[in-house]
Amino acid sequence: MKFRLIALALIAASALQAPAALAHGAMTAFYGGQIAEIGALRVEFAVRDGAVRAWVRDLHDQSRPASGKVTLLLGGRKLDLPLTAAPVGLKAEAPVSAKDKLAVILNLEVEGKPVSVRFIQGDLAAPALSxxxxxxxxxxxxxxxxxxxxxxxxxxxxxxxxxxxxxxxxxxxxxxxxxxxxxxxxxxxxxxxxxxxxxxxxxxxxxxxxxxxxxxxxxxxxxxxxxxxxxxxxxxxx
Ligand code: HEC
CATH class of the missing domain: 1.10.760.10 (Cytochrome c-like domain)
Known part of the structure; x- marks a missing residue:
């Protein structure tokens, strides 16, 4: 009887571990962006056509209220834009596309604390197509x-x-x-x-x-x- 209980406990423990297997590396992105972890925060960033997006979560992937601005460096130009609240996360409309090579600095305020994060999006290679x-x-x-x-x-x-x-x-x-x-x-x-x-x-x-x-x-x-x-x-x- 005791043995059976241990076996059941083991099954329960491995079932609990299943989500953790997903939470590695790139998998922690919710919206396909890049992830940076700073202290107890996880910042996700993505470039869309016409906008940049950012999402701030804690290390348990709970959303955290944030505000701030974004600096975009693209093609020798520097743009400072305010981030505004989107239905989920933050957004700044910007003359960018998902194909662009650009460097980005997010200057955020998260629960009263300043948080600065950098991201780089590389060029999109466009190979010759058969x-x-x-x-x-x-x-x-x-x-x-x-x-x-x-x-x-x-x-x-x-x-x-x-x-x-x-x-x-x-x-x-x-x-x-x-x-x-x-x-x-x-x-x-x-x-x-x-x-x-x-x-x-x-x-x-x-x-x-x-x-x-x-x-x-x-x-x-x-x-x-x-x-x-x-x-x-x-x-x-x-
Ligand atoms: C209406 C939006 C939409 C369209 C149109 C769409 N997709 Fe997707 N696709 C998604 C979403 C959302 C997911 C993510 C599902 C998830 O969370 O794993 C996805 C996932 C995928 C995956 C991963 C599937 C898996 O089982 O993990 C592939 C591959 C894919 N799409 C290819 C395509 C291709 C190729 C086309 C065009 C023929 C296409 N999709 C059209 C929204 C779309």
């Missing part, structure tokens, strides 16, 4: 870009696909990408909600889109080798 990948680019633009972005770096509606979690050799292999195109996907990595079944892909275009995603990943440093070999829970729906 006929198939070019067809994939066009289909991606028409069907996927509204959520994953023309730069594949994510939007307010969906995560970046230029991300280690989706690279070749990761837990999200070709089969997962094709399945997402066929069926959509249940939310399990981010806070965007579910991906609905995409509308408008013609027969065979899924392979073109896959080729395009892989070429873009490879050109942007996410090729080949396993990038995310960490155990990854939550793929029961695939």
């Amino acid at each position: 006929t198939r990948a070019e067809a994939g680019r066009q289909a991606f633009e028409a069907v996927c870009a509204a959520c994953h972005g023309s730069a594949l770096r994510g939007t307010e509606n969906g995560p970046p696909l230029l991300h280690p979690a989706y690279a070749a050799g990761s837990a999200h292999g070709d089969d997962v990408i094709l399945a997402a195109m066929a069926n959509g996907a249940q939310s399990h990595m981010w806070k965007f909600g579910d991906m609905p079944k995409p509308k408008g892909l013609k027969a065979g275009q899924d392979q073109d889109v896959l080729a395009y995603i892989r070429v873009m990943q490879k050109a942007n440093g996410l090729g080949g080798a396993a990038q995310d070999t960490a155990p990854h829970a939550g793929h029961g729906h695939h």
